[in-house]
Amino acid sequence: MYPDPHAIYLNLSCLDFLLMELIPMSERVVEDGRIGEEERKGAVFKHVEGLGYRVGQGLAERFSQDRPRFTDVLDVMKFVCKDLWQLVFRKQIDNLKTNHRGVYVLTDSSFRLLMRMSTDVGGLDTITRAQPYLWFPCGVIRGALANLGVQATVVAEITGMPVAVFHVQTMRQDN
């Protein structure tokens, strides 16, 4: 899609393993015996989402290079759903919904990071434990949007494995 004559190829599994290890690493980094469970989760969220934010910013910078100017917020969202997702997760977002008041819902029905996850208990347990793995992509979305001029907050939820739904709340009114 972006033919780069100087491209060096890297095995995709490396990215899978790196993202997998990101969460336990963040939990170790944040570890402080004095803080409680909720605070710890919040700290891990901040850490991981922050990492995603920086990556998202960089990706938006690099891959919006040869594009024509974005016309409106919806255009930016389409860039995230199609181009950005294709780059990072090798597929596009399956569904984009909006209420035309600044809220966008992105659905990925076979989210790459969730495709290989399962626990022995299954069901709700897997969903709860997989939640932290969505924080990094949330940050990526937020960072990409921010660098393209759209301030937003992003939260994600898992409706059922491996479907990931991202709720983007933009600050500006979309007219």
Added chain:
Amino acid sequence: MVVYSLYILNKAAGLIYQRDFNDGLQKLSSNDYLVLSGTFHAVHAIASRISPVPSSSGIEVLETDTFRLQCFQTLTGTKFLLISDPRQQSSDTILRRIYELYADYVIKNPFYQIEMPVRCELFDRHLAAYIKAIS
């Protein structure tokens, strides 16, 4: 094309996965399975030592009248044992495919601890589907 069962042994000869695909097999206790796998690992090690040819890779195939046992040892020391019908061809391909499934749904599962017993729903599901498809 009948596959009877699959055993996965970790580096320390521990049995981390055992699955029977045929209902006609005799049920053993979990202790028996552990003993079987430990025994195989030991015999495998002995065979590779006493081999007249240097740097032998150990037992690969064990054939009897009633079954055929094929062992696939990965570079990381994990052993995949496939017990099948003696006339079964292409146990090799089957083992490779199972190794692929293992790499995808067990190793790439963030909730799985390496060398621990395999309890991954997706691995079970995909393995069952694959074995069903080739039987």
